[in-house]
Amino acid sequence: MYAIGLSLAGLKFGMLIGIVAGVCSFVPYLGPVVGIIGGLVSAIVSGGDIWINVALVITVFSIGQIIEGFYLTPKLVGESIGLHPVAVIFAVLAGGQLFGFFGVLLALPTAAVIVVVLRHTRERYLASEIYGAEAIPTPTAATEPTSVETPQDPPV
Known part of the structure; x- marks a missing residue:
């Protein structure tokens, strides 16, 4: 997601910085930090209007964090637990x-x-x-099986 955004912003090495940021995102907070630092360095070094490039980098990572924080993570984590x-x-x-x-x-x-x-x-x-709801019946004396009486032999 970051790679596509940085590439569309026209940043040199945007694809590489985005991929590295995405891989580093498996460690909480590391991905965006690495990506923003790399993106800002690239925006400053790449030439052109520095402030526009910096604004584009910050915008890409802000939108990425919003999508990740409010959609992707709750959906994926919520389904798993x-x-x-x-x-x-x-x-x-x-x-x-x-x-x-x-x-x-x-x-x-x-x-x-x-x-x-x-x-x-x-x-x-x-x-x-x-x-x-009906309660689960508990065994009582009335429901327990009784012994069957056998008839006695008649007296002779």
């Missing part, structure tokens, strides 16, 4: 707001655990007498 993309965004934002960097790291595992517990609790509730 069973969370809706909006829930992923909300969990990460809430975790970051409440607990900072460690909140961001622990937000998705915590949200996944909460979803599993809530699903289990809901299933138990729907199967309970409180909701109106």
Whole structure:
């Protein structure tokens, strides 16, 4: 995505910088940093209007981060752990707001655990007498099998 954007912006070595940034994106925060630094160096060295080139590099990476942060990551991560993309965004934002960097790291595992517990609790509730479903019968003396009486021989 970065490679295409930087190439369309007319940046020298845009394809190479974009590919390197994309590969480095597997490490959180490293890809955009490497890409922006490489893109800015290329924009300054390549000649032409420096400010337009710098603005194009910043625009490409800003749009890339918006697409990645608000669409790709929630969709891919949400599907893998069973969370809706909006829930992923909300969990990460809430975790970051409440607990900072460690909140961001622990937000998705915590949200996944909460979803599993809530699903289990809901299933138990729907199967309970409180909701109106029939309770699961428990064995009692009335339902246990009784011994069959055999007739006695008549007296002689």
